[in-house]
Amino acid sequence: MNFTENDIRRITFETISELGPGATPDVVKEAVRKKVETSSIAPFEASKKDAVSGRVILTSFGLNKPGIVAAITTALGKANCDIQDLSQKIMGDFFTMIMIIDITSSQKDLKEIQEEMYKTAEPLNIKIYLQHEDVFRYMHRI
Amino acid sequence: MNYKFTEILETIRMTEIEHFDIRTVTLGISLRDCHDRSIEVTKQKIYDKIVRYGREHVKNAKEVEAQYGISIANKRVSVTPISIPFDAFKMEDFIEIAKTLDKAAEEIGIDYIAGFSALVQKGMTNGERELIKAIPYALSQTKRVCSSVNIGSTKAGINMDAVNMMAESIKLTAELTKDKDSIGCAKLVVFANAVEDNPFVAGAFHGVTEPEIVLNVGISGPGVVLEAIKEAGNVDLQQLAEVIKKTIFKITRAGELIGRKVAEKNGVPFGIVDISLAPTPAEGDSIADILKAMGVEDVGAPGTTAALAMLNDSVKKAGLMASSSVGGMSGAFIPVSEDMGMIRAVQAGNLSLEKLEAMTAVCSVGLDMIAIPGDTATSTIAGIIADEAAIGIINDKTTAVRIIPAYGKKVGDMVDYGGLLGLAPIMEVRTISSKGFVGRGGRIPAPMRSLTN
Structure with a gap:
């Protein structure tokens, strides 16, 4: 499964609410990247690839x-x-x-x-x- | 394996050897929201809208082409008949609008943009009159703009005043583009019963009942049908109809697939697939060759009309079974200059204008890409248009005239446009006069729809 823009947005919002007042742009960015990388699914770039497959x-x-x-x-x-x-x-x-x-x-x-x-x-x-x-x-x- | 060896090879043969291609993917764009009191603002709005919707059109089509291995010959755009949203403008403004369309087409990388059009089958508004007057200048001052005017319909009859105006327009266009063998006339179509979702340029326009934006596709495979008929050999006509239908079924399915994919990539709704058999000047990609393979010695021989009728009908039947989105013209096109077989038949003296006219009664369009002497009288051209329109409105079908009175040329000369427009021998036109009839003006009343004997 690939990340869609919506997935990224959802993860970002979750991260912001977890971090609470400490959520500066840099911190959020870093945290989101970590979550994406650790979650054993393909990185976001993959879904940018042309959808021609099969x-x-x-x-x-x-x-x-x-x-x-x-x-x-x-x-x-x-x-x-x-x-x-x-x-x-x-x-x-x-x-x-x-x-x-x-x-x-x-x-x-x-x-x-x-x-x-x-x-x-x-x-x-x-x-x-x-x-x-x-x-x-x-x-x-x- | 899910597919048989022969099936896969058949597809490859169609696309690689027999010229099966998607003739056009045409993006229909509504310009109804582009009007402004200022012509400058209007022009900007038109340009912006076409470029906004059309920017990726060519790129997307090319990607789909590669993905399925079926070539898409033309990527084009049609727009709302220009006379409708811009009715308040004058002739000079319409010429400016044509130049704007030309510029937008160039920007998005397409060869033709169609819809410099008016629908005047019942009568004319002031704006429509101005647009028709602008046509010769618009076509001679632009490269990519195509124009069409609908002068008759089964519901309204034939507007003879408009027919006369169009005959004059055609003559003037021929004169203004005399340096290039009167090429302007190749971009000007006079219709009866024009359809609103036709993807085939030059006659395409984005009808007023169409959505904001839509993608229509026109398929083409005379070469495929020709090979199938040759392969069938000496079978009776029912079996031959079966062979044609099977072939058309397959190419319609492929056409719809391609159309849907291009529409999907563009993010616009898919409209229709037009299952017309449209020839090109390429050898073997010819309707005339199909008719000959069906058994007539040459196009023009008695029996030609019957053969064409059967071909046209089989195309429609198979197309309707293959797709639920059939629209546009959907039949066989018989242009002269774009079909090597037709050209040869004219040169051999086997095919006359009168026989072509008879053939148009049973096929999809009309007198298409026919070159006639430059000194043909305007009233004679009006007579030809009126005859063709009469065939259309009485038979409840689309007919069109795209005729080129090639400036300074005589019977036996040739005009050569190169590319898809091809080359045309100048055909003989009867010189007995039509003036007394067409000169009466007014409107031929709408025909009756019962007692149709």
């Missing part, structure tokens, strides 16, 4: 050659993306792979992961597309 579909295709799957999965692993499903086919000389990945726990947002994957695709001379799952759900499921 499941993403990665499609890759191109001429088959060794090392494609390795390169893609390595890059995903580095970005802390969870591969939830994977399907792969060779059609003639062509390699096609579709993955469902969960990027919720990644430190990167979708845009950064997309850029990362484009970088991975280039030297392999393959195409990689990352699209949010919703677009497939909307188009193919009623």
Whole structure:
């Protein structure tokens, strides 16, 4: 769970009433920061990150050659993306792979992961597309 | 896996190869609270409001584009028909307002802003008359402003005085923008039964019954439909209708998703998805090619109107099933200059103005982006507008005329605007006169709604 502005405001008011007359701006600021840091939930900055998260579909295709799957999965692993499903086919000389990945726990947002994957695709001379799952759900499921 | 291999590849094929894109996300902004007795204050209010609501529009749309891997071709803004809140102003003031709109559009990074409009199907206020007089100057002195005037409706009939004024406006606009192949006329639409939530520029405006702000989306996928029809092969017409509907269903769903997400990011309510099939000059992104794939040798062959009617109807049926927010035009567009297949049909002599007019009776808009000789008589242009409006009001549908009497050009010449506006061969117009009829002025009474045989 991430802190919202409302959470911060609530914590601030609680701190002020706890401190009573000793509540100068600096003291309150310090106390609030401590509370946020110690409360084992993600810091406020995390919620400022673009809310794009959840499941993403990665499609890759191109001429088959060794090392494609390795390169893609390595890059995903580095970005802390969870591969939830994977399907792969060779059609003639062509390699096609579709993955469902969960990027919720990644430190990167979708845009950064997309850029990362484009970088991975280039030297392999393959195409990689990352699209949010919703677009497939909307188009193919009623 | 939740999705089949083929489903995922189908989506990728649509977006990457077959030109499926979201044609426009259009932010509708009400300017009804921007009036002031001083024109300077009014201009400031208009500018501030558009910039305030529109500042993040392009950025937000681009983010959604990346997220879903579906490109959004145009990010645009429509505003309240300018004649309504600013009725008290004079022609010079309206030109100033157009320049303000242009400046605001530039500031927020959009290519077109639409709504320099008036609704005069029944009659005209003084302000509306002033605005119509201002149109040629506004369009020639700005780059991004688009204008539309509604001159007829099923409930009111056709205002022939307004038709004549618009014909003059079109001629003057062509002359004032003669340096650029009369491009001003490409930004000027004459409507009958105009819709208030149309996201497609140049004819877009933010109707008076619309909310403070709204986001409408127009989708486009002629290339996708074309490929689906080709793939279906030699099937009968019912099966073909089925193929078209299935395809449209999918792209409408995607369109609605994108529209809702952009609206969400902008923090504004989502309005409608317009499921029109709008072509672009890109190869394969053509309505004419669809009609040819359906079986006519070229656009203009007998059977073309029937094929187009079926296409248009299938688009609507599938769109209505796919989304509960269908609105705008929602049909097939048949502009000439924006569709390579149409251009070729005109050049080959297969498609005439008269056949195009017949086709507009069964599709979504009207005589769109048609270039005609620069010396075409004003009364003839008025006659063309009146004919098109008559098709609209009798059939209870929207029709429009966006016609370009290209200054100094003759039949066989070309005008080339580049980009989405494309290029158009000058089409032949009959020179027998309409003057005696349109010159009578007044109003064609509203048509009856029963005994419709």
